[in-house]
Amino acid sequence: MPTTLEQIKEHFSGTGCALSCAPADRAVKGYDLDVSANAGDVVSAAEYLGGIGFALDTITGVDWILQNEMEVVYDYFHPASPLRIVVRTRVPRANPEVPTVSGVFPGANWHERETHDFFGIRFAGHPNLIPLLLPEDADYHPLRKDFNA
Amino acid sequence: MSASFDIAASAKSGETFVLNLGPQHPAAHGVLRVKMTMDGEYVMRSEPVIGYIHRMHEKMGENRSLAKFLPNTGRIDYLSALHYNHAFVGAVERAARIEVPPRAEFIRVITSELNRISSHLVWWGAFLLDLGGFTPLLYAFDDREKILDLLEGVTGSRLTYCYFRFGGVRDDLDEGFVERTRAFIAQMRPRLKMYRQLVTDNIILRKRLENIGPISPELCRRYGATGPVIRGSGVPYDVRKIEPYSVYSQLDFEVPVYPEGDCMGRYRVRMDEIAQSLRIIEQALDKLPDGPTLGKVPRVLKLPVGDVCYAVEAARGRLMVRIVSDGKEAAYRLKLRTPSFSNMSLFEEASRGMLLADALALMGSLDLVIPDIDR
Numbered sequence: 001m002p003t004t005l006e007q008i009k010e011h012f013s014g015t016g017c018a019l020s021c022a023p024a025d026r027a028v029k030g031y032d033l034d035v036s037a038n039a040g041d042v043v044s045a046a047e048y049l050g051g052i053g054f055a056l057d058t059i060t061g062v063d064w065i066l067q068n069e070m071e072v073v074y075d076y077f078h079p080a081s082p083l084r085i086v087v088r089t090r091v092p093r094a095n096p097e098v099p100t101v102s103g104v105f106p107g108a109n110w111h112e113r114e115t116h117d118f119f120g121i122r123f124a125g126h127p128n129l130i131p132l133l134l135p136e137d138a139d140y141h142p143l144r145k146d147f148n149a
Numbered sequence: 150m151s152a153s154f155d156i157a158a159s160a161k162s163g164e165t166f167v168l169n170l171g172p173q174h175p176a177a178h179g180v181l182r183v184k185m186t187m188d189g190e191y192v193m194r195s196e197p198v199i200g201y202i203h204r205m206h207e208k209m210g211e212n213r214s215l216a217k218f219l220p221n222t223g224r225i226d227y228l229s230a231l232h233y234n235h236a237f238v239g240a241v242e243r244a245a246r247i248e249v250p251p252r253a254e255f256i257r258v259i260t261s262e263l264n265r266i267s268s269h270l271v272w273w274g275a276f277l278l279d280l281g282g283f284t285p286l287l288y289a290f291d292d293r294e295k296i297l298d299l300l301e302g303v304t305g306s307r308l309t310y311c312y313f314r315f316g317g318v319r320d321d322l323d324e325g326f327v328e329r330t331r332a333f334i335a336q337m338r339p340r341l342k343m344y345r346q347l348v349t350d351n352i353i354l355r356k357r358l359e360n361i362g363p364i365s366p367e368l369c370r371r372y373g374a375t376g377p378v379i380r381g382s383g384v385p386y387d388v389r390k391i392e393p394y395s396v397y398s399q400l401d402f403e404v405p406v407y408p409e410g411d412c413m414g415r416y417r418v419r420m421d422e423i424a425q426s427l428r429i430i431e432q433a434l435d436k437l438p439d440g441p442t443l444g445k446v447p448r449v450l451k452l453p454v455g456d457v458c459y460a461v462e463a464a465r466g467r468l469m470v471r472i473v474s475d476g477k478e479a480a481y482r483l484k485l486r487t488p489s490f491s492n493m494s495l496f497e498e499a500s501r502g503m504l505l506a507d508a509l510a511l512m513g514s515l516d517l518v519i520p521d522i523d524r
Contacts, residue, residue, distance in 0.1 A: 027243075028243065028244075028246075028457070029243075029455075029456070029457055029458065030240070030243060030457055030458030030459050030460070031458050053370070055369075055370045055371070055373050056373050057373060057467070057469060057486055058373075058469065058471075058484065058486040060471070060482075060484045062473055062481070062482045063482075073471070073484075075458070075469065075471070075486070077373075077460075077467065079366075079369070079370055079379060079384050079386045080384070080386070081391070082391050082392045084392075084458070086458075105371055105372075105373070106371050106372060106494075106498065107371060107372035107373045107374075107491055107494050107495070109494070110490065110494045118207070131200070132199065132200060133199065133200035133203040133523060133524070134200065134203070135200075142205060142208055143207060143208060143211075143482075
């Protein structure tokens with residue numbers, strides 16, 4: 001019996017690991033649940049979703065330069081159900097660091113390396129946080145809004 | 150663990166060397182480099198080195214208007230361009246609440262499925278070429294040529310299509326397209342039968358692929374692998390069925406699944422998918438409604454503030470576009486989640502302990518398109 005959206009919502013509202021947890025209109029947003037978490041809670045969120053059969057779709061960043069914050073977005077899909085969950089967290093732009101979820105999903109390894117390339121967000125505990133798509137000596141982060149080519 | 154791993158353990162000499170595959174290697178189908186630590190013929194560790202053709206499409210998406218980014222989408226996975234068109238226009242239409250006329254939706258499905266067949270045919274020819282069989286490539290390109298002619302008539306281009314528009318498609322089908330497509334379907338079905346007799350049932354091919362490179366459903370899930378890779382591991386995950394978009398819910402088709410998880414399973418999934426795509430095209434041609442092919446779209450298109458996701462089933466698996474908008478003409482952030490990236494990432498774990506020749510068969514069975522990984 002697959003876990004329902006209600007149960008997932010209850011989990012995230014109940015454990016207190018989510019700052020907010022709002023159902024999203026699938027027809028408008030393309031996902032079902034929008035979870036905002038503290039940076040320290042992304043691993044437990046990944047463990048919970050991994051435990052009920054979710055797969056990691058992708059990890060990416062958004063540079064909110066005006067708010068002086070970096071957002072890290074984790075997209076999850078389920079191989080046997082249409083549910084789509086988004087977990088997001090915000091960290092200060094001056095020191096963007098979140099724990100790695102590559103221990104839960106090995107596929108996160110590359111996604112985190114890419115996000116580190118593009119945004120300079122560090123993933124604490126990542127086994128191999130070296131450039132993936134950028135040259136090996138790259139010291140710039142092209143998707144930061146203050147990057148000018 | 151696979152049988153080959155046990156053999157590897159017993160044949161272990163304890164001495165290893167590093168084998169550099171690529172960045173230019175015919176079996177890699179593009180500029181992909183794999184650093185392999187070998188013990189004799191056995192792969193102890195393989196580390197893909199990617200990014201050689203990284204073009205930063207995502208940054209390009211931030212510094213031009215949405216419509217100007219559209220041609221980029223045909224250049225990410227160049228074999229499956231229309232699916233990338235579809236995911237991007239789909240995300241924009243969802244955010245801007247643009248209605249697409251039914252005729253345009255059917256045309257999208259017909260052309261997308263033709264594109265899927267042509268993509269699978271290129272994979273088929275190239276994969277067999279990797280395995281040492283040259284002739285099938287010529288047959289595959291012969292059939293693919295007919296699809297390229299059909300799509301050229303509609304879209305104006307042969308490879309990097311930019312045909313879908315926000316709210317529909319650029320042009321209506323050209324004259325004679327429906328008849329020519331029906332003729333193609335009639336030609337293609339006996340060809341598939343011939344391919345089965347000549348190649349798929351060939352004992353040499355089967356010995357080369359059966360029980361080679363097994364990938365478990367759990368491995369697919371942990372790495373986010375999708376498309377024919379996860380379906381070849383027995384999981385019926387297909388975005389067209391599970392999160393139906395466009396008019397796929399009105400069409401009757403099956404999702405081919407093979408539980409073996411070996412190279413042959415992935416091979417059979419793609420061959421069956423060609424037949425299913427023909428079925429979809431046939432039905433869509435029967436149901437093709439009359440009417441406009443482009444809906445109402447504002448002259449200056451600005452998406453509302455917030456984010457939106459849209460996923461489609463590309464030839465290689467789940468393709469998702471995420472657009473974050475701040476209300477301006479260009480996206481604030483545009484993320485492309487491409488299937489080859491996740492499918493490639495499991496190679497390191499899946500190839501451990503394999504014979505080098507088998508590891509190359511595994512790589513070929515993943516159907517990698519390198520610009521799709523590097524973006």
